[in-house]
Amino acid sequence: xxxxxxxxxxxxxxxxxxxxxxxxxxxxxxxxxxxxxxxxxxxxxxxxxxxxxxxxxxxxxxxxxxxxxxxxxxxxxxxxxxxxxxxxxxxxxxxxxxxxxxxxxxxxxxxxxxxxxxxxxxxxxxxxxxxxxxxxxxxxxxxxxxxxxxxxxxxxxxxxxxxxxxxxxxxxxxxxxxxxxxxxxxxxxxxxxxxxxxxxxxxxxxxxxxxxxxxxxxxxxxxxxxxxxxxxxxxxxxxxxxxxxxxxxxxxxxxxxxxxxxxxxxxxxxxxxxxxxxxxxxxxxxxxxxxxxxxxxxxxxxxxxxxxxxxxxxxxx
Ligand code: XMP
Numbered sequence: 001x002x003x004x005x006x007x008x009x010x011x012x013x014x015x016x017x018x019x020x021x022x023x024x025x026x027x028x029x030x031x032x033x034x035x036x037x038x039x040x041x042x043x044x045x046x047x048x049x050x051x052x053x054x055x056x057x058x059x060x061x062x063x064x065x066x067x068x069x070x071x072x073x074x075x076x077x078x079x080x081x082x083x084x085x086x087x088x089x090x091x092x093x094x095x096x097x098x099x100x101x102x103x104x105x106x107x108x109x110x111x112x113x114x115x116x117x118x119x120x121x122x123x124x125x126x127x128x129x130x131x132x133x134x135x136x137x138x139x140x141x142x143x144x145x146x147x148x149x150x151x152x153x154x155x156x157x158x159x160x161x162x163x164x165x166x167x168x169x170x171x172x173x174x175x176x177x178x179x180x181x182x183x184x185x186x187x188x189x190x191x192x193x194x195x196x197x198x199x200x201x202x203x204x205x206x207x208x209x210x211x212x213x214x215x216x217x218x219x220x221x222x223x224x225x226x227x228x229x230x231x232x233x234x235x236x237x238x239x240x241x242x243x244x245x246x247x248x249x250x251x252x253x254x255x256x257x258x259x260x261x262x263x264x265x266x267x268x269x270x271x272x273x274x275x276x277x278x279x280x281x282x283x284x285x286x287x288x289x290x291x292x293x294x295x296x297x298x299x300x301x302x303x304x305x306x307x308x309x310x311x312x313x314x315x316x317x
Contacts, residue, residue, distance in 0.1 A: 004175070004182035008040065011167050015044035024165055025119050026126030027112050028053045028078060029197070030067035032190055033128030033168060036180045039074055040167045041126050043183075047077040049126065050119045054111055056104065057084030057210065058199030060224070061217035070189055083111050084210075091201060091208040097317035100208070104198045116160060125162035130171050132271070193238045194272065202317040206245035216243045218296045219262045226288040227266075236278045239266040241292075242305075242316045250300030259300040262292065267314055275309040 024041055028034045028051045042049045051071065055064040064080065071078040090103040116122065168176055180190040196202055200220075204212050220241045227233040242263040250257040264285075267275035289302040305312075 002175075004178040007171075007175075008043075008179055008182050011040050012044045015041055015165065015167060019045050019048075019124060019165065021048075022124055023048045023050060023119065023122040024124040024126045025050045025052065025116050025122040025162070027051075027108075028067075028071070028076075029128075030059070030063060030189070031128070031195065032173070032180060032192065033130050033176055035070075035074075035128075035185055035189060036176050036183065037126060037128035037167050038071075038076055038078075039183045039185060040179075041165060042074070042076050049077055050122060051076055051078035052081060052112060052115045053078050054081045054083050054108060056087045056108065056199060057213060058087065058104070058201045058208075060195070060200075061221040067189075070186055074183075074185065079115065081111060081115060083107070086111065087201075088208065088210055093207050095206050097202060100201050100317070101198050104201060108197075113160065123162060124165045125160065126165045126167075128168055129166045130168045130173060130176055132172065134169060191234055193233075193236070193240075195240075196315060202315050203240055204243045205316060212243055215260065215296065215298050216241060216262070219243070219292050219299055222291040222295055223264060223288055226284065226291055230281075230284045230287070232266075232278075232280060232284060235268075236266045236280075237269040237275065238272070238314060239264070239278075240315075241265070248301050252300070257300045259298050261301040261303060262299055263303050263305050263316070264288065265305045265314065265316075267309070269309075269314075272314060273309075275314055277306050277308055280304070 019041075024045065026034070026038055026041070026049060028038055030053065038049060038051055053064075053067065053071070068078065068080045087104060087107050090107045091100060094100050094103060171179070177190045181187075200213055200216050201208050204216055223239065223241050224233070227236070227239060233239075242265060244261045244263060247258050247260055250259060266278035266280055268278050269275035285304055292299055292302050
């Protein structure tokens with residue numbers, strides 16, 4: 001019978017045999033899949049796993065440090081790489097969503113390859129691929145190891161010539177989470193909403209600046225906190241704030257304001273392919289609107305997205 005405990009135990013044994021004395025490098029994203037995969041590999045080979053976690057400047061508020069702390073707590077050998085400036089300069093003045101994705105994907109691969117140069121002993125590349133990714137890349141790209149372009153970690157640089165280790169290749173998401181619980185990975189990380197690889201860059205309509213990122217991180221912080229406080233976070237499949245490229249007039253005391261608008265998005269879904277907008281309670285929406293407008297300087301209007309997918313997508317870009 002499949003149990004998380006037996007899966008973990010057998011996988012660790014199998015990884016020991018497969019990897020032997022070799023070293024593994026792996027890009028970590030702070031997400032469920034890469035964290036569970038890395039923890040299994042680490043239990044098999046210890047510090048011969050070399051994790052790389054890149055701060056692309058497009059993560060949620062305080063996320064980089066929080067995730068590094070969790071990795072440390074799990075005993076993972078991970079290097080945090082602050083590459084914010086590289087991403088911001090690559091993104092400068094870009095407004096087209098696909099152009100942003102391309103730059104982010106390419107910058108990520110450049111940084112990963114540069115870091116990998118320092119780990120010459122590595123002959124394996126660890127990946128948190130799960131079964132739905134396998135199906136998706138098979139149907140989209142033919143039967144190969146190519147990761148969907150959507151995937152958090154971007155394409156695999158072929159010239160790196162590494163053998164793949166994918167301990168979660170035959171698991172579904174709920175099974176990955178159960179294995180994660182078994183391995184002692186914190187609940188908050190395991191039950192996080194999906195978050196796109198390009199991060200907040202595709203939730204800022206128009207060009208990206210560090211100031212806009214900071215503004216959106218703050219709005220997103222209050223939204224996420226309110227969802228948790230109202231016990232709604234795990235009832236929606238995904239939620240996020242979107243910074244709109246418009247300003248509107250408001251009033252604060254005796255002053256006229258002319259500031260930004262954020263849209264709130266929350267959806268229910270099974271796999272992200274289709275989604276319904278979440279019917280969040282009015283009291284919640286009222287609370288979160290006040291929280292954002294009162295606490296985030298630069299935002300004077302909050303709207304709620306009531307579009308389902310299709311035809312709207314979950315992300316606005
Ligand atoms: P859409 O917006 O297509 O999103 O309805 C479906 C799911 O995919 C995520 N998403 C992405 N994930 N890179 C990613 O890693 C991307 O470029 C990307 N675009 C969308 C989105 O957050 C949702 O979970």
